[in-house]
Amino acid sequence: MIDGIRQSLYRFRSFFRKPQLDQELDAEMAAHLGLAIEENLRRGMTPEEARRQALIGFGGTEQAKEHHRESRSLPVLEILSQDLRYTLRTLRRDRAFALIAILILALGIGANIAVFSVVNTILLRPLPFPDSQQLTWFAGSHGQGPLSGITYNVGSYEEFRHHNQSFQEVTAFQPFWGSSEYNMTGHGEPQHVQAVMVADNFFRTLGVQPALGRNFLPTECAKGAAPTVLLTHAFWRQQFAADPAIVGFSFCFLARAARGYFRPGNHG
């Protein structure tokens, strides 16, 4: 194990010391041939024959060098760096091709990131509520049609809630586009605000607690009860400068004229 690591380290280091190691091997091989030639001369060969025999005995010098490199270094890395160098050379020679290739890659990567961001937000990332996998959405009309066409009326919702045995809670919200726009007065300049009407148990079902104040009460959901609001954190900070004394404050919400109420195709 230790030996294996040690050898890998050596090999890795050898990869970066190639010129030096090659030079050392050249010197070693020259010494080898010198010794062989000397011995052959002593045996009485002519200088030419001594050299020829030494080279035959050694085998291919290039082959031996290649062998040496393979043994001492990481052949995969060497091949990789060779390929890389070749690629860069080719790309430099053919700039138009390189440019197009880089452009295609950039576009491909960009498109993938865009698609993944959407898929991640819509499909992969869970809803920001505790145990969000237990949440179920009931769609009316067999789920056919735009969002405002697959709703239930209040009576059906109350029946569901009354007879519910399969879920911990049944709750509702009002999804219609434009039905939730109000003008708010009573605090500074009149404001155009977006609101969503929800049932009294809506936030309790989602497991959301207001940071200040309290959740809605069932009596506040009864017909004719005084309307109550919960503010989003962003709106609270922006409109009321994060004033905690805002709890219990009264505003006037005026339903805006049904602007866009029946605007076709707007079912966001």
Added chain:
Amino acid sequence: MSESKLDLLQGTLDLMVLQTLAALGPLHGYGIARRIERVSGNAVLLNQGTIYASLVRLQQRGWISAEWGTSSNNRKAKFYSLTKKGRKQLSEDTAYWQRLSGVMGRVLSMAEDGDSK
């Protein structure tokens, strides 16, 4: 020389190099290669160049060490010597080869009609 030379099995050259260094002490690549050729009676097919791949392998494993020096006839050469670890490895590998060749010998000398008992 009419009989063809023996091809070396994987790993055998490394072991021969270790044994040569154990028997002769520090030696340069040429000396090791010549010694193996002579002892084997020129029966193995050894391109002397291949010895250097084996030497670098053994060096990386820490079984031999290398140092530049001067040969008896005043030539600069790299001298290799066995390390303590190499000596231990040599005795292990030798035992392994002797066992293996013993088994091979027995199996190959099996009589044609005899069962393996």
